[in-house]
Amino acid sequence: xxxxxxxxxxxxxxxxxxxxGEQAAKGVFLDGGGLFGTEDAVNFxxxxxxxxxxxxxxxxxxxxxGGWAIMQYDTLEDAIEGSREFAELHAKHWPDCSMVSQLRQxxxxxxxxxxx
Numbered sequence: 215x216x217x218x219x220x221x222x223x224x225x226x227x228x229x230x231x232x233x234x235g236e237q238a239a240k241g242v243f244l245d246g247g248g249l250f251g252t253e254d255a256v257n258f259x260x261x262x263x264x265x266x267x268x269x270x271x272x273x274x275x276x277x278x279x280g281g282w283a284i285m286q287y288d289t290l291e292d293a294i295e296g297s298r299e300f301a302e303l304h305a306k307h308w309p310d311c312s313m314v315s316q317l318r319q320x321x322x323x324x325x326x327x328x329x330x
Contacts, residue, residue: 215312222307225308228307233299242286244285252278255269257269284320293317294317
């Protein structure tokens with residue numbers, strides 16, 4: 215979501231409580247939560263075998279990860295529909311919000327090493 219937005223209205227918190235409760239009851243919602251802004255963030259950047267610490271705030275960052283939800287669906291179509299519902303929840307209860315809801319899969323086992 216865009217950094218520096220006003221906090222969500224109470225209606226958004228209330229709607230999320232209902233949504234998460236319904237998804238958890240169906241066994242879909244596994245974990246999730248919100249994140250603080252980047253003003254106190256610490257990044258470790260790896261480039262060319264070197265590690266550099268970079269502290270926030272990050273003036274160049276326009277969009278940041280504002281939270282996460284780990285959901286488990288039976289099909290990709292169900293996951294896409296669930297992501298649409300989540301985005302619509304924000305549009306309805308927090309219309310001033312500017313955000314992207316991104317759907318990504320979590321592998322069930324780690325990928326094989328490149329040199330294996």
